[in-house]
Amino acid sequence: MRINLLTLVVRDYDEAIDFMRAALGFELQEDRPVPEQGKRWVVMGPGGGGAQVLLARASTPEQRARIGDQTGGRVAFFLHTDDFEAARKRLIDHGVRIVRPPRDEPYGRVLVFADLYGNLWDLIQPRGQG
Numbered sequence: 193m194r195i196n197l198l199t200l201v202v203r204d205y206d207e208a209i210d211f212m213r214a215a216l217g218f219e220l221q222e223d224r225p226v227p228e229q230g231k232r233w234v235v236m237g238p239g240g241g242g243a244q245v246l247l248a249r250a251s252t253p254e255q256r257a258r259i260g261d262q263t264g265g266r267v268a269f270f271l272h273t274d275d276f277e278a279a280r281k282r283l284i285d286h287g288v289r290i291v292r293p294p295r296d297e298p299y300g301r302v303l304v305f306a307d308l309y310g311n312l313w314d315l316i317q318p319r320g321q322g
Contacts, residue, residue: 215286260310276317
């Protein structure tokens, strides 16, 4: 078994797609209507493979309350890169808020950033890569 898909609750499909394409370099893997539910099935992922992200538009007050705080302020997502500086520059160039600056840890180089809703992500270049 392996984890294939993780859900990210979003306010709007298209703004989330635009952010993930521009700031993260993710590719749109699937975007199809689910008419019986008034929703879309939108899957994005990094070009290098790995788990993908299902963008799920919030449709209830409870879901809307979770946008940007799916984990109670903890880092929710861990994005690996083999070129830390290029990925960091891309985030900065797209106005992404860096929450914790780059630092070296035993496992590699890491920084924490917030997505367009405030969810926290680690950008990590594992030690020995790059």
